[in-house]
Every structure is written in structure tokens, then in C-alpha cells.
Amino acid sequence: MKKKVIVIGGGIAGMESSAHLAALGYEVTLLEKSDKLGGHLLNWEKLFPTMRMGKDVVTFLNEGIEKGKVHVVCNANITSAIQKNNQFSVFLENNTTYLADAILVTTGYDLFDARRKEEYGYGIYNNVITSAELEGIFLNGFQIVTAEGNAPKRIGIVHCVGSRDEKTGNTYCSKVCCVTAVKQSIEIKERLPDAEVYCFYMDMRMFGMHFEALYREAQEKWGVNFIRGRLSEACENIDGSVLVKVEDTLAGKPLKMSVDLLVLMVGIEPSAGTKQVGKMLNLQFGVNRFFKTADQHTLTNVSNVKGVFFAGTCTGPKTITNTITDARAAASTIANYLSGHEIDDRIMASDIQLVALW
């Protein structure tokens, strides 16, 4: 009889791991709380660094689900889960129950609520929007306009909103925002060649392959400007434009600049689903409130509960590329576990206590 795996969360990680687990011969049930698969990717038009369409990746992921005959349950609201011996029972609100030999948690992230960064005035100043809203404009083919309906002449982009910021409780780097800012700057310039774009950054973290090339293109080809300094505050001018105040750390002086539109690059936080499922399954959380993996280097898909595994951004911010790799790694780890291989009994050279960073 086929062994059963339940995957919780139908975003990129959940979809790709489900496809791989199915290919490995398991009976896979994918539970998704919304009405369709794809997660945040559905809200993204083009992807860094290649500018390929997000929906291409969704198509790829969907095909894996179809080919693997994954049992997909949308609108799934999990109410509880119990573990007995090596068997799990997962109960849904509609009174259905699913049984499994292993659970893969792929509950992902939520975007930082920019209203919490009060001094930037999101939700108060009409011309302050988030990176997700800008992406929505691209996705729907809308014009980029100010609240007053004009084409913006100058646009500011603020990095690290809800990331690397003790004041918001998120001290980690969300990894994807710097390169998203570069990507979106180029897309703004494609649509509004005469507009000036200014990115306000703390560090440019162009860590991924081809990210640096995209950053260079933004500067050389598109004339996007980068100012090193974190906004202290945004205010509204009498004409509705937004006045930003920032220390230009390279000039060593404070700077003020009016922008017609201010875009906040909102960071990644553990999702509400991550919190809910974690509580339900007694999973451990790390200092950044993402799931704590059994080891930071070697057991990155393994949880503190036997038979429960992780993939994707529920353990920390990841790019799509990294998420897909992580999803396949999780499938492989689960396959090892279900075949009876011990997955966490290997000895490391040193037993020095690891610094509790995560």
C-alpha cells in the first residue's frame, strides 16, 4: 500500500514538493487554504533576475501537480491534527479527515504590513504604496499614476521596510526586496522613461546569480539612482507629493526630496498559517519566528516533531529558485524517512554548541 503524505500550503514549495513526492510514489494530499494553488506567485507579474513571467512558473508547478495526480484540496481550513504512533490525522473544518505517514509544512510567508512602519505614512499619505501594489499595477496592465491621477515624475523606492529593523521586530534580511526594487525600478523606467527613480537602501544585497548584472543594467541603461540611507520619515507636501527625509550616508548630510510616488519594499514575515499550523503540530519557532529547523546547515527540512518536515519560506525568506530547490530537498528527506532511513543520526565532527541565531 502506498504511503501517504500531507502537504500543508499550496504555494511554490508545496506544489513542487508535492509533485516530487508523487513522482517518488507517495500518495500526496495538498491542502491549500485559499481557492487556488500558486500562493504569492499569482500576484507577481515578472520575476527577477530574468524578467520571465511569474505565470510561466505557475504553469510549470501546476503541470507537476497534474502529472503526479496530487490530490489537491482547496479552501482547506485545518482545525486540528493528532499524531498517534507514526500516523497523523488532520481534521478540516468541513469535517473531512486526512491520514498521513508524514506531513510537510509549506505554510510560507505574509508580507509585512507597511502601516506598522508608522513614520512612512502608508495608509495615511495617498501617494505611498507598497511593492506588492506596484506589482499589481504591472500585473493588471494599469498605468502608474499618483493618487491625483498624474504620471509621476519622480518615484522613490524604500528598501528594508519591515526588514533589518528592530523597531518592527524583524531583525533579519528578507533577501528578495533589494533585487525586487532593482527589477521594479527597471519596469518603472520601461513605462515612464522620463521619470526619475531613486532607491533608498542600507546595503544592496545582490547575492543571487545575475542579480548584480540586473543592478548594473538599472544604473547604466536605465539611470536608476541609488542613495545609501534609510528613510527617517515621510511627510505629505501641500500638493500631495511625498517629502522623504534621509541621511545621505555617502555624502554625510541629511537630504530631503519630494517624490510623486513612494514605493515601500515590504519584507517577509512568518505567515499567519505558519503560526497556526506550528501551534497545532507543536513545532518549534526560531528567534525570528520562522520555524526552527533541526540543524541550520544539515537538517534544514527536519522539524522537532518526528514525521513533520519543512520546505520553503516557513523556515525563512527565500527566492523562488531557492524555494524550489528546498521543496525538492524536502521531498527527498521525506522519502528517506518513509523508507526507514534514519535522517538525523549522523554525527558531526564537533559537538560545540551552535550559536542560537535562528
Next chain:
Amino acid sequence: MNIDGKIAIWKDYQKHIAADKYFYVRSCVRQNFFPGSETTFLRILREELGKDVYEHPCHTTCTGIGYHGDIVPLDTMMTVVARQFALMTEAGYENLVPSCITSFGIYTEVLDTWHHFPETEARVREYLKKATGREFKIPANIAHASDVVYKFRNEISAKAKYKLVNQHTGKPLKVVEHIGCHYSKMFPDKGIGGAEYPYVLIGMVNDWGGEIVDYPERRHCCGFGFRQYLVQANRGYSIACSHKKFESMQPYKPDMIITNCPGCPMFLDKWQYAIAEMEGKTYGENGQGIPVFTYEEVAGLILGYNPWDLGLQTHQVSCEPLLDKIGIPYNAAEKYDGVNGIKLGKPEKPAVLQCV
């Protein structure tokens, strides 16, 4: 600007303000420069609202000016604060209401320090005991005097004879609110509305008929900065702060400024004279400047108190044009009549700023 966004933030920053039995602590700056404001606060609370407000004759400065001016060391400041608490304990009160924003900041900061470093509280208790033989209880509630007026803004509104409305146009007066830095910048949770969008004065102005203008340099300090103003060599930097604010608020054509700090109304008022003399530039209408008020003065005005009882004759920028706008009567001939029939003397008219 979307007001709903602000309302959501205001909801996040509410605090408990005691309803009665206040131990009132005066401000060094205000009792000298705006004595009418503190008198008005007491009059409103006692006569209009029937509250029990106690003033102890032995209370002293909180040493905030000296502390922020690098003259008074931390332990001395904390011991003086402990003595104020002891006076309150002895008088049988537990709701502290400082008139001064910096005192409010000092008391809040001291309690926060004691909370995080209990050994400092123990040390200060020992100092106080040795020096004065006194002991104290931690206050049950600390609210700035503007918090208390905020709490009763509706009651004041209900008794008001005037509104912050231009009687000629029927439109609300445009009011700039300026919050003292030490009200909530150090401890956002201790201020009504928090630190980025403080609501304490907005609540009063809205309730009393006025309309708030939010301008880009709203959050900027008035420039007092203690040692900045106190040392003449630093005053150019001090006045530049107020100058920056005036330049930023000017396009909104505000009718008046309301403040809740000792230093701010003084500097926002008197620097208008200095800027006019230095650069020939005035703000407000007809070269008359933008009148600056304390919240008690504004409360007193709408309650129909005599402007000269409120101490408005001590302002640099004349209040009369605003009184005319609202329709508040005043007797110009009595402007410089002091209490007990002593004439205050009439100030010289400045060369540039148009004073009544």
C-alpha cells in the same frame, strides 16, 4: 491625506488618565513665561469640572532643565524626582500631573529606569531617606496636564461659549499643533496617539471646532534643546529649527499654533520677532505673525475667559486679530493692567513684526 490611517494609529496609542484627585506639579518655564496658563488649568479643573487638584508648596523643579543642560547628574535628578513622589505620598495623592512636558518625560524616564534597573530605585530611596528622611510610593498614574485637558475636552466643549471657527467665513480655523518632544518621542506608548501622529492636541482642536493642518516639518523640534538655546553661541541653530517649521507651515496659511510644552510656545512665539528683525520676514497675515497659544489658553478662550486673565498680553505675536476672527470680545484698554491694579507697562513695538 487619509484620516482613517491616522485614526487606526490613534487607537493603538491610548493610555489611562486618572479621572480625579490630581497632584499638580508646576513648570519652571511656564510659571514664569505663561503663568496664566497654569492658573487657567486649575480654574478649569476646579471650577468648571469640580476636580480635586492639590498643589504642594514645597515642590521644586524636577531638575529637567539642569539635567538636559548637562549640569545636574542623573542620580541627583532621580533623587529630586523621588522627593516629589514623597511629597505626593505624604499628601495622600497618587495621580501625578506635571504641567511641563520635560518633567513628564523626566518622571516617565525615571520610572522606566527603575523598572529596568531596580538597583537604581533602591539606591535613590536610600539617598532620599538619608538626605530628607522621606519615603515615597510610585505614582499610580502619571498624565501630562494636556492629557487631562484632552480627557475632558468634550466637557469643556459642552461649556464653551466660542468655537475655533472664523466668524466671518464660518469656516474652521486652521490650526498647527506642536507637541513637545519629551511628550512621546522617548516613550511613544506614554502619549495619546503615539509619537509619529500624536493625537492629544488634535483631539482638543477637532472637538473645539478647529481644523488641523499637517505640514512636512510637523515633527521637527522647536529648537529649544536646553543647552542649545541657553548658550548664546548655539542660538543660531536653535532659531533655525523654528525657522524651518515656519517656512514649512506657511503655505498652509495657519490661523494659529497650539502647543503643549513650556519651551515651544515661547520660542515659536518670540522667534517670530527675532526672525523678522534678522531677515525682515514675517509669517501669518498682514505681517502680524502666527499667534501661538498653550492648550489652556485655547481652552480658556473658548470658555469665554477674559483674554488678559489668560495672560495673552505676554505674547510677542498679538492675539487680537485671532480674537477678532473668532469673535471674542476684549477690552484693549485693560490689556496691560496687572492684577491688584499694578500696571504691567507697555512693550515697545518691534520694527518689522506688526503688533497691536
Next chain:
Amino acid sequence: MVDFGYKIAKDRQIDFDKNDRSIAQYVRKHEPTFNLCISCGTCAATCTARQFTDFSLRKYILLLRRGENKEVIENIHKCMLCGKCQLVCPMGVNTRGVIYRIMEMCI
């Protein structure tokens, strides 16, 4: 006018809206690699003039971008045009070209 013994302090804040960024625009137009500078400072570290004067190409590119031109105009002639900066720039900025274009606008 009254002499108070002090004057309103000059605002140090870069007023981006009011500043004149025409020099930067001119350089950018004729020497697009001007855009590539990431202010790493390698040029300044190797600069002959930098060792003995305040001359800093890193700083001047940045100041021009902000429209803070005064310091650049006063100092750009200190460059010896030796080309060491071009040798080391990791972004491939044509630094000699940038300096020539700046000089065209400053003379």
C-alpha cells in the same frame, strides 16, 4: 534690524528639489558610465591628488548627483589626470572621461 549676536544657522540638509543637478545631467548624457559609480572609494584610495589634497572623485560624483556642486567646482582642477582611478574602478567607470566632462561644465 537688530543684531542679536547670532544668525539663523544655515540649513545643512541637501534640498534635492531646489538643487541644480545640471552638471550631473550633462556628464551622465555624455559619459553614461557616470551612472555606474557605487561610491566604493577605490578611485580615491589610489588617487595621487587625494594623498595631498581633499580631492575625492568618489565624493564629487556623489555631490554632483545631489546637486551640491560648489565643492566640486572649487576642487576638480586638482586632478592630475594620471589615470590610476580608471585602472582600479571595479565598475568600469570611465573616470578620466567623467572628469573631463565635469571640467567642461566648471570652466
